[in-house]
Amino acid sequence: MSDLRGERLQIMLSPEELSAVDDFRFKHRMPTRAAAVRELLKLGLASAEIVTGAGMKSSNYGVLGRSTIGRREGEGPDGAE
Numbered sequence: 721m722s723d724l725r726g727e728r729l730q731i732m733l734s735p736e737e738l739s740a741v742d743d744f745r746f747k748h749r750m751p752t753r754a755a756a757v758r759e760l761l762k763l764g765l766a767s768a769e770i771v772t773g774a775g776m777k778s779s780n781y782g783v784l785g786r787s788t789i790g791r792r793e794g795e796g797p798d799g800a801e
Contacts, residue, residue, distance in 0.1 A: 736784050 733741065745756035 734784075740784055 741753060741756055741760070744750075744760060745753060748756070748759070750756045750759065
């Protein structure tokens with residue numbers, strides 16, 4: 721992948737989501753929030769299966785426990801069944 725970054729992506733995060741990004745950043749000694757977000761994105765894409773989200777709202781794709789993606793049927797937000 722090229723190191724040239726021609727596109728800017730802006731996202732809105734809740735205070736809790738931003739705190740989680742910062743915690744990840746400092747735990748992994750990353751130089752910037754942007755580097756942490758890129759690494760989290762890379763990890764998420766590497767572990768993601770093909771998911772169809774037709775008809776889902778953007779609020780269904782939260783960072784901290786609100787997403788239904790990756791959950792097994794009957795599994796709750798904390799991973800418990």
